Amino acid sequence: MELRVADIHNDDHPAVRALRSMAERLRERSNGRIVLKVMSGGAFGAEKEALAQLKRGGLDMTRVMVSQLNQDCPATVVPGMPFLFRSIEHMQRAMDGKPGQDILASCAPGGYVGLAFYDSGARSIYATRPVRSLADVRGMKLRVPQSDLWIAIAKAMGAQPTPMSIDEIVTGARMGLVDAAENNLPSYQGFKHNELFQ
Template identity: 30%
Template sequence: MTTMKRLGICALLAALVLSFPAASFAREFVMGHTGQPLVTFAQAGEKFAELLDKHSGGKMKVQVMGAAALGNNREGIEQIQQGVTDFWLISTGLLAPFTKAVTVYDIPYLFKSEKAALDFVNSDLAMEVVKPLEEKGIKPLGYFIMGWRHTHSNIAIRTPEDLKGVKIRTEPAPIRMAIFKAMGANPIPMDFGEVFTSLQQGVIDAGENTFENIKSQGFHTVQKYITTDGHILDPMLIVMSKKSWDKLSDEEKAVLQKAVDETCKWEQDNVLANNKKIMEEFKAAPSPEVIELTAEQRQGFREASKSVLKDHEKDIDMAIYEKIMKFQEAYPEEAPNS
């Protein structure tokens, strides 16, 4: 982050603090994220502010700054570490530079079903996975999810072979790029804000995202197909500055955690329902065509991406991976339906 940009953000945060209504004893916090108002996790930020205000009796208040008003995710995490911003909402994939433990979530087809994934992210084990972030000044509080990531394209994709040579935008995480390399595609890491124009101009042929993000960003207007491969069920975290957390009393921490837990439940319920609703909307429309893979077709994608785990064992905490596999042993395999 440049010095001028840092100064600008600090000035904005100072103005935010001054804008809070005068209230005795109130603790005042700032939350940042990059989501647009239409996506569920952005709405969950507002829900958190509402619940924290309610459970604290007005003694803990949060100003939510979305749509990258406080900077991009990298800048936001820098602010969290410095204690400049108190909370941030972020995909686990973007926290890999701080702990390799979270790279386990990038493994393709990690979760056997939506139910298995939800039960896991709400478990104590899932919080153990992200605990090492505390050593970097980042306090993880709970999990949101963005939903299943599907492939959107101008080419009908029903088999891994259909991806050969396709220029596809991915997040700049090595394992996520490796998923599509394994299928013969040409993965191109690109800033999220550049994707629509790049699709529109043919710079790239495809991308991969949740139904909610596909709609909110208008990708469906410049793509002909969406293939429901569900290669990743994308988890997110609500994190807090460790510096801010350590200033709280035990009672305040308990109140804050209660608000977080209720917010996570609200977000998970609503994001899955909204993704499913959008999927049905697209299926009923003339375009884009939603290609729902059969169990056999989906297995083909699993097989084609098996090499990713083997090739990236050094980047993954394999002990955590084995624990996740054991956790969901009793769950049946189910195709994504949202």
Template identity: 35%
Template sequence: MMKRQKGKGLLCVLLAGIVTFTGCSAGGAENPGTGNEEQGSGSTYNFRLAETHPADYPTTKGDMKFAELVKEKSGGRITIDVFPSAQLGEEKSAIEQVQLGAIEFTRVSTGPMAEFNKDFGVFSLPYIFNDDNHVWKFLQSDGGTKLLDSLESSGLKGLTYYSSGSRSFYSTKPLTKLEDLKGMKIRVIENKLNIEIMKALGANATPMAYGEVYSALQTGIIDAAENNYPSYYSSKHFEIAKNYILDGHQRVPEVLLVSKQVWDTLSPEDQAIVKEAAVESTAFQREEWAKYEKESEEQVRAGGAVITEISDADAWKNAVKPVIEKYRSEYGEILDAIEQAKAE
């Protein structure tokens, strides 16, 4: 405990020169002397939002729309500066700083969120969503809201979800059906679940850093990898692994977070402004993602990639049933809510 407090104090000292939002140890005290009390409009705040992706990426554009809406709805009292390209740290570091209140907001993938709230691990399970429409039916249902609310026990407040499409396989070898994966060496993110998924599909999982994938595909160390359309394009993996099959095995959304410490210092009126702006920014971010995804698809097709739609989704789902059942006791309630959303 002493070690944690010491680290927290050091973080405040290091940030003191750049954080305009005072009260680091309190994680959200109002900025004294900058309020608009004379206009009767409440306190003035200047917050920061940590973003991993570059300024032109759809999630960053969503962050900026959120900041714009907050400023507009608060009459300029609440401003949020967005820091793209991991200027304030990569996702795990950003989450930890938001927990402390050292950074007020961040946008992260729900993937690393499982380390802070185990329920978010459900999004790594394969083929639990039929399509993007099914994803959003769940995210905008009571089940999706309940999942966001559960973050409060981790020192975080979930504000809204953002889109990140679906992950599919691409290979240097022909890839048009499930059987083609048999024996393939496929790069995966290093975690137990992804390794189990590859085994269930008949492939050999090869954990590897993302930055090493291009050369590994080029030299034959791996046969395949998996990701969404924009990453397939921006990484230039399509130049080598020209066979892309749209199996959509994982759909891992993004989440916009605020520090629970900071949230609790805001008035109910300001909390409503922040929440409303976050929810409204979602539609804009989804539109930006859809455009970015379409542009990426057009580019990889123009670059000679062979795109295959899967003809039998049930075959892929049946192959990974043992993986789903293994984790059903852990995620049963959420999986039921996801299944219910499909029928709505």
């Protein structure tokens, strides 16, 4: 049995490395009967497109940012809320424990089977000029994921939210659509945002 899993990130991203580890474990534990083919680097398009392929049966699995599931699985809004966790350990206990399992199970009515949560590190704002305080974000055109929660967070900070996919940030910055973006460090480096933003 060959299964395909898609991820928008490149092969060096922690989530893709985790998918490759999962593929190896599946192969070993099934004595080679189950092969998980990892399709990285956006081979199936942005996360939104990968989810559409998953629903149509063109993919067997995909790893996406949790905000991509907010509409079909409303409980997935919870892990994206700002200042929810006191520490990395608190977040890991919650997401690996019953709260996380409940959120994953809540995706079933949306047609998904949630397997796990991945953590690629804290999200930070990076911009064309220094951001040292909340005041520095006011008025900035801030790229956010396509999520009502992230749009509300940006507005609460005084920024102008600009929803776009992670793979559109470089083009968006070059066209003047965004002054800043938010993401984790592996994504910042993996999508070469560090070449445009400090």
